[in-house]
Amino acid sequence: MTRSVSLLGSTGSIGTQALEVIARHRDSFEVVALAAGGSHPELVIEQARAFGPRLVALASDAAFAEVRDALPGVEVLAGPDAVVAAAGIGADVVLNGVTGSVGLRPTLAALAAGSTLALANKESLVAGGPLVNRSRVRDDQIVPVDSEHSALAQALRSGTKGEVRRLVVTASGGAFRGRTRRELESVTYADALKHPTWDMGPVVTVNSASLVNKALEVIEAHLLFDIPAERIDVVVHPQSVIHSMVEFVDGSTIAQASPPDMRLPIALGLSWPSRLDGVATPPDWTQAHTWTFEPLDEHVFPAIRVARQALAASELHPAVFNAANEECVAAFAVRDLSFLGITDTVRRVVEAYEGADASSVEAVEAAETWARARARELISNVG
Structure with a gap:
């Protein structure tokens, strides 16, 4: 059966890879809506011509006329509510690949429409987790697209919730694995973008370097799988082949292994619970491999400790955590804040x-507005 898909964030890393997956499985999917920020109108036009959606949504109206004129017969919307409209179109699957907490309203719109939500926008769950969970119309409505949470979802099929002892989220360690705090005092934005294994957008890559990305994933895992945060651990795995693990009460651990290729969790998000053929190349088991695991140094990378603190404080503290981090990453990019800051x-x-x-x-x-203002105040005082 062909599934209709609304793709949010079509010009970003998740969106372009999702379209690669769909292009290889055209009989399985029909793209009915594309949504993007609008800063790359030529790419949106190219995507729309290739996949034939009936709706194209742009968060910014700057390129509205250009896109509208290039796509006769396609409904083109622009403005703050356009992406929400694409999310609520009633597609079988809505893949939310938007970056940042602006993805919250589209997430809620997709859930309200009854669509399966393939969620790559972790910030919307982090910021509005209890609100998102209360908006589900069925328990299996959210399918995680983060590689770690996709791995957990796969491994959790091996037992019941009562049999789970803990979740183990793996981390590559980012660009600065093994550094001391002193060594991190002078690192630059360009340094933070040099991820050793993943090719991601700049905000996610900086978050990986600071381990904030992993902190957000601990919050997300708690909200997705209803496992207490104290039973969610993080371990550093530089090879990024084991994407996460579930430890069960009998002492067994189920791990999901695959190459560091986001097309695999994206494909699962689109086709869940079924699998598509030939999405990624598995490890070559005829060759020797060495996979290592290291404890997380929370003194050098305290983000996960702060995330646990936020989860324990109130429903809105995770939103504050995320919004403050977005402001800090923006300040770091223009040298108004140090990496450790x-x-x-x-x-x-x-x-x-x-x-x-x-x-x-x-x-x-x-809460986010307050957090951003407070973060800017603190950053200006540092400067």
Whole structure:
């Protein structure tokens, strides 16, 4: 059966790889909507001509006329509500590959429409997790697309929830694995973008270097799988072949292994619970391999400790954590904040927030607005 797909963030890393998967399995999927920020109108036009959606949505209206005129017969929307409209179109699957907490409203729209949500936008779950979970119309409506959470979802099929002892999320260690805090004092934005195994967008790559990305994944794993944060561990695995593990009460551990290729979790997000043929090349088991695992140095990389603190504080503290980090990464990119200042500032913002319940999108957005303002204040004082 052909599944209809609405793809949010079509010009980003997740979106372009998703279209590669769909192009190789055209009989399995029909793209009905594409949504993008709008900064690459020529790519959106190319994608729309190749896949024939009936709706194209642009978050910015700057390129609206250019895209509209290039795509006669296609409905083109622009503005802050355009991506939400694409999410709520009623597709069988909505792949949310938007970057940042702006993905929250599209996430909620997809859930409200009854679509299966293939979720690559971890920030929307981190920022509005309780709100997102309350919006599900069925328990299996969210399929994670992060490689780690996709691995956990696969491994969790090996037992019941009551048989799970803990989740083990693996981390590559990012660009600065093995460095001391002193060695990190002078690293640059360009240094942080040199990820050893993954090819990702700049924000995610910096988050990987600071281990904030892994901190967000701990929050996300707690919300997705309803496992207490204290039973979610992080281990450094530089080869990025084991994407995560589930340890069961009898002492067995189920691990998911595959190359560091995002097309595999993307494909699973689109086709779950079925698998598509030939998405990635498996490890060559006729050759010798060495896979190593190292404990996380939380003194050098304290982001995960701060994330656990946020989870324990209130429903909205994770939103504060994420929004403050986005401001700090932006400041780091223009040299207004040091690399070590990212997590240190996020911690100070989290500790200053008084907390509240995630009762509405407006409540989440108010917490984020406060966090961004507080982070900017702290950054300016550092400067």
